[in-house]
Amino acid sequence: MRLSRYFLPVLKETPAEAQIASHRYMLRAGMIKQAAAGIYSWLPLGWRVLKRIEDIVHQEQQRAGHIPMLMPTIQSADLWRESGRYDAYGPEMLRITDRHDRDMLFGPTNEEMITDIFRSHVSSYRDLPLTLYHIQWKFRDEVRPRFGVMRGREFYMKDGYNFDVDRDAALHAYNRHMVTYLRSYERMGLKAIPMRADSGPIGGDNTHEFLLLADTGESEVFYDSAILDLELGDRAIDFDSVEQCQAICDEWTAPYARTDETHDPALFDQVPEDRRRQSRGIEVGQIFYFGTKYSEAMGARVTNKDGEVVPVHMGSHGIGVSRLVGAIIEANHDDKGIIWPEQVTPFHCGIVNLRQGDGDCDAACERIEAALIEKGLDPLYDDRDTRAGGKFATMDLIGLPWRITVGPRGLQNGVVELTSRRTGESEEMSIDAAIDRIGQIYAAA
Amino acid sequence: MRLSRYFLPVLKETPAEAQIASHRYMLRAGMIKQAAAGIYSWLPLGWRVLKRIEDIVHQEQQRAGHIPMLMPTIQSADLWRESGRYDAYGPEMLRITDRHDRDMLFGPTNEEMITDIFRSHVSSYRDLPLTLYHIQWKFRDEVRPRFGVMRGREFYMKDGYNFDVDRDAALHAYNRHMVTYLRSYERMGLKAIPMRADSGPIGGDNTHEFLLLADTGESEVFYDSAILDLELGDRAIDFDSVEQCQAICDEWTAPYARTDETHDPALFDQVPEDRRRQSRGIEVGQIFYFGTKYSEAMGARVTNKDGEVVPVHMGSHGIGVSRLVGAIIEANHDDKGIIWPEQVTPFHCGIVNLRQGDGDCDAACERIEAALIEKGLDPLYDDRDTRAGGKFATMDLIGLPWRITVGPRGLQNGVVELTSRRTGESEEMSIDAAIDRIGQIYAAA
Structure with missing residues (x-):
């Protein structure tokens, strides 16, 4: 969505x-x-x-x-x-x-x-x-x-x-x-x-x-x-x-x-x-x-x-x-x-685009969204042209257990950020690794 | 069921x-x-x-x-x-x-x-x-x-x-x-x-x-x-x-x-x-x-x-x-x-056992039931120890579009009967053929 x-x-x-x-x-x-x-x-x-x-x-x-x-x-x-x-x-x-x-x-x-x-x-x-x-x-x-x-x-x-x-x-x-x-x-x-x-x-x-x-x-x-x-x-x-x-x-x-x-x-x-x-x-x-x-x-x-x-x-x-x-x-x-338990969360994963309108960021977010849907999951992609702070606050408020953050600097290094809502911990990894990790989490949930 | x-x-x-x-x-x-x-x-x-x-x-x-x-x-x-x-x-x-x-x-x-x-x-x-x-x-x-x-x-x-x-x-x-x-x-x-x-x-x-x-x-x-x-x-x-x-x-x-x-x-x-x-x-x-x-x-x-x-x-x-x-x-x-359209039928296929308690008939019905469930379908297996006439009347009344009838005589010849509720036509075929046919019908529905 x-x-x-x-x-x-x-x-x-x-x-x-x-x-x-x-x-x-x-x-x-x-x-x-x-x-x-x-x-x-x-x-x-x-x-x-x-x-x-x-x-x-x-x-x-x-x-x-x-x-x-x-x-x-x-x-x-x-x-x-x-x-x-x-x-x-x-x-x-x-x-x-x-x-x-x-x-x-x-x-x-x-x-x-x-x-x-x-x-x-x-x-x-x-x-x-x-x-x-x-x-x-x-x-x-x-x-x-x-x-x-x-x-x-x-x-x-x-x-x-x-x-x-x-x-x-x-x-x-x-x-x-x-x-x-x-x-x-x-x-x-x-x-x-x-x-x-x-x-x-x-x-x-x-x-x-x-x-x-x-x-x-x-x-x-x-x-x-x-x-x-x-x-x-x-x-x-x-x-x-x-x-x-x-x-x-x-x-x-x-x-x-x-x-x-x-x-x-x-x-x-x-x-x-x-x-x-x-x-x-x-x-x-x-x-x-x-x-x-x-x-x-x-x-x-x-x-x-x-x-x-x-x-x-x-x-x-x-x-x-x-x-x-x-x-x-x-x-x-x-x-x-x-902080939703994985088993009842309204969406499985949030996707936050830090620079909406940037070709690379948009493409990466769309690729993540499509890959998660392909795995049978429902991602929520924040594709609004608004500030990062507001996007993070919304994701924290609505409590999706996992969030993938996509920004221009990370993409230059080939990474996105995967964040756990429960622990607040973030980890940088490749897009594919983030998609796989989310897939594994929900296969086990 | x-x-x-x-x-x-x-x-x-x-x-x-x-x-x-x-x-x-x-x-x-x-x-x-x-x-x-x-x-x-x-x-x-x-x-x-x-x-x-x-x-x-x-x-x-x-x-x-x-x-x-x-x-x-x-x-x-x-x-x-x-x-x-x-x-x-x-x-x-x-x-x-x-x-x-x-x-x-x-x-x-x-x-x-x-x-x-x-x-x-x-x-x-x-x-x-x-x-x-x-x-x-x-x-x-x-x-x-x-x-x-x-x-x-x-x-x-x-x-x-x-x-x-x-x-x-x-x-x-x-x-x-x-x-x-x-x-x-x-x-x-x-x-x-x-x-x-x-x-x-x-x-x-x-x-x-x-x-x-x-x-x-x-x-x-x-x-x-x-x-x-x-x-x-x-x-x-x-x-x-x-x-x-x-x-x-x-x-x-x-x-x-x-x-x-x-x-x-x-x-x-x-x-x-x-x-x-x-x-x-x-x-x-x-x-x-x-x-x-x-x-x-x-x-x-x-x-x-x-x-x-x-x-x-x-x-x-x-x-x-x-x-x-x-x-x-x-x-x-x-x-x-x-006569339910395939798309909204409460069960996809009825299974009628003509001789409940007969080892071969029971085994064949259970095999058909399991195979249909395996295909993601919901069969309704009439496993009651009652007369065939009543079983057929119930299946006709509740209107499942397809019925597989299993009896001792057919099994001796290696066949069961597949019946369309809409046309009333029956066809004899092997158990596997009947299962495949039902699978094909619902894959297309």
């Missing part, structure tokens, strides 16, 4: 309303624009990050055999009356009346709707296990929306629902989801720690939240630092294997890790003192096993192997896709701007 | 409420489920088609330099008061009051919001031309939603907006959009005819609708059959070339083609009689040039080359992504079910 033809409205000044880094930088980097309190337009740069996160979530869900679909944003109130949540949900539910005076709502979650789909079509254990999920816009009418997309009203979420014949099968689905979530976060370049949680309005006994460590997190968290050393890497996982999924969950839930809601000081004291950590965290996902809460209320039953008709066992599982954009910035920034 | 692990709830009976083929088949093929009047869940098979159409739209928009972003579904009423449309829009607008009693609405279109984004960030002709677009859920509170996703209330639409310094530049954007739309429909395997149209509530003088011929279309259309012979094919298009875009538009708008709203019988009589056609059509897109209607009302101005501050010239352009799923079925079905 050529910056001269892109829409990247960066702001020089820090918007007064933004209290945390991610909100400030998303506004300043031209990623979002507020449309109403807690409601944002995703400008082109923000949209790219949102899509990359969405893609990772889709890939990891489908790898585990979970089936994508899409439920609508607007729901009928009737289903929520069946489950009893229409009255219980409170003022955070955006209630709507259509032109025929029917009670509707903008869905904050989809347990009722998916249970209705299930009961309409499935009646036998032979069609189980089944996990359906979607990634859709949700609405939660927060009384005080704040922190940009971190606590917005309209938000983009992956929510998935498993249906199993009994508790054991459903607990395997729970574990399977934990594994898919761990891998999703890891692929985004994040350390998200599963922590035992409260179930809140979803219900159920088994639930874990996934928290990203960040100073601005809303939750207080207590954990054993040993958990930070765990990595899934690219280990092969058979998602049908009860033992394998259980073993991974055991590995990740063995070290102490809890939020203030479930913190147990006596247990925490058993962690070796040099590994005890207290910090703040941002919730970026949660998984639940709630058994037959919705299936009993709504009559979602299947025939089991013994011919008995039993309520199906369910769980639900959510990843905050739009929230993650903010959370990743909270965990990856400095005083110049954002 | 293995059918035994998928969620494909096909219905044997035709739902009474469905009046047209696409609605019937989308319900019967397990593509959608009604959630409320005019509001649908997209079940897994439907979701796949929706995504394929969305992908084509994205690719063709970005090929022309149009920039993707995403605006929210919920909008503040204030912007619509600025343009004067809040009161003008009527009861089709879903009006919402939030917990703080602010007037909101579920966006039916985004002219106001995009104009607000533009005026906040752009003030010079140097940042033009600019075309921003998004693909987002919209809501139109139809008094009588009907025909499934063809005339639903919640619908998925690509809407794009161009900003140009003057009328000439904006008319080039208009032409450029016509070209991108023609190519998008062609890539979906469709003949969509641009027809001069009325502008309705969007406003403006220049507007074309794109209509797909289908007996169940809501519009009466009159056209010169010569237009059906036109093809863009893979001709290279320079979207910056005013002449080239104009020439393509001239080519497609020269033959007479109008809806009943703009029909001119005297002009139509000048078409050679053997080429005069009267038919019905489904609107699947519309483009508008409306000049300064919104920019004047909302103060979206830029400085032009002469230093004058002028209102920006705009147009908007929509493709009904969810409606297209239905429209494609209206144009592509028979009495057994859907």
